[in-house]
Amino acid sequence: MRVALFVTCVNDALYPGTGIATARLLERLGCEVHFPQAQTCCGQPQFNTGYRRETEPLVHRMADAFAGYDHVVCPSGSCVAMIRDNYPRMGRRARAEGRGGTLAYAAAELRPRVYELTEFLVDVLEVVDVGAYFPYTVTYHPSCHGLRLLRLGDRPRRLLEAVEGLRLRELPHAEECCGFGGTFAVKNPDVSTAMGVDKAKNALSTGADVLCGGDNSCLMHLGGILRRHDQPQRPLHLAEILASTRDGSGTSRAPGAPGASAPHGRSPA
């Protein structure tokens, strides 16, 4: 199956290991992975901070970059939610403002072809056991947009439970927001940090080696807090766990060992 990878701007610039893991995982599962170079950013930070009009060119850029692909796969729940919920909303607003239907058309044309990674694995490829090996204890934080906007449900859990060697620990109050919230993290740093500290405490209470999530922006916030408090628990994107194999070929950081080198500052091989 021919698949386009929408890596997201955060993963491209800060967490290339997640992009690499996603590409290798999809290739291992038999996909022909493409990376359209014209992609940049879905525009979520700008849009959510109140700059809707400034975000509009990125809707067109995204639609153009992924034209011709039936499956666009993205390792970020919140970026997919941006495309699924806010792109059509932007299109409707542009039309209501008398600026025609081009934006709405671009949004509608792209929207049904975009999948969050776990959706693509479970719903399209219909795999739960992806052949991964990860011999560590893991707790999973379901980020808000994956949980409440995409309704990912138990897809991430089913994928994790099928990983050989992985022991999953229940995260208390998992459904609560970690406090990242995009620009909220810097516009309201005190509340954001208070939420993050509570989430980190809950994650630490599980005793897990790894704090897994499907959105690196949330993990960047939580990882920053864990590191500030000298906690060894490692934040790690779900894709990197699913890409890990017994021979260590799947991850960027072979073997995908928690505690190795820089926590959450992952470098591609």
Add this chain to the structure above:
Amino acid sequence: MSETFLGMPAFPDAAKSAVRDRTLRRNLRHATRTIRDKRAAAVAELDDWQRLRAAGRQIKERTLRHLDGYLVQLEESVTAAGGTVHWAADAAEANAVVADLVKATGEREVVKVKSMATQEIGLNEALAAEGITAYETDLAELIVQLGHDRPSHILVPAIHRNRGEIRDIFRTEMGRWGRPAPDGLGDDPDGLAEAARLHLREKFLRAKVGVSGANFLVAETGTAVVVESEGNGRMSLTLPETLITVAGIEKIVPTWQDLEVFLQTLPRSSTAERMNPYTSTWTGTTGGDGPSAFHLVLLDNGRTETLADEVGRQALRCIRCSACLNVCPVYERAGGHAYGSVYPGPIGAILSPQLRGLQTETDASLPYASSLCGACYDVCPVAIDIPEVLVHLRERVAEQGGSGHRLERAAVRAAGWLLDRPRALAAGERAASAARGLAGAAHGRLPGPGAAQWTSSRELPELPARSFRDWWRRNHG
């Protein structure tokens, strides 16, 4: 008397001190989590919850779309039933109407049913300025009033107080307002409730004028509805000779049949009760039964403006259940006072700036007082998409410029330029990676807007040796 919210700092500053107040954090965590779990259980009992939610939304949407017609119908029904309708464009007009009505009775005190509308307009303070004392009779409002405090929650205005604090307030303040607290008052709930009961009873029996809000106004019959848990509202609604009700124009439902939906969703959403304990309805006046004079003050105070906003108008569907406050992680940590309004929490963050306008620093900060986690939308019994309205109001704040938004817009435009040029973006990423380890970056401190706010409590991620884009080009190019 209770204090006002005038002159409050913007949300981030107000929240900063709240986050550090350990007693407040403990009180709020305990209270919100308890009610949150109870609500979830009460809602889960109903198979048709989502249909009830959709029905509530549709009834409110339709009513707001034809509000002009329903308001006229309501006025006719109330008048035909023996009541008098007064129209108030803003808080000052509403307060003047109520003060004049009270003065016309010759009375100098009123008993009050818990009401958000009268808090919104600052009625107690306005009456005090006219020499009229308003006694709050809702237990939590009484605690707030006796404590010279401000409400911090729509339904549980004293949620920020614990039992020990309430005992202290009763001991020191009750005597100044009427019957003092009993000797040796402890902090057990039964004892505190009994002290309030004794204190309030003399107010109920003496009062000649009652002032209330309304949860609903039924247009077809002119019936006002108050939904409460304690029975203190029922006392204030039935014992006085004159009853004055102040309600926002959005409180209308067309028919009794519509009311049926909300009398299911409101109790479960607000107090997690299957059926509301005290639901009082009254239609004008009835000889020999209850107040002999009934006045309804219909309040606009920014509602027509809000209705004109295509995205923002959904805030007017709110039935004040406060489920969004109880589930909100920001409210839980910042507390209600930080919102600088009688309407705190997620609904307050979209309602206050629309009713009051976005001009003050506080109101302009409220749309940002959310991580957009969406928990509020999930629990809202009338499906107000609060995150959607928050983002929409952020757009309005950004458009009006001022305090940092001009700089922010410039940064967004610069980023937009870069993000529309993948080659330039790739070059920028390479430059950043090459510079890693230089200057402050090695210590997790980067310059730039927002960096200090980030690094005061969190480490920055390390920059990778190369971007994904570069890795791909090397391996697949």
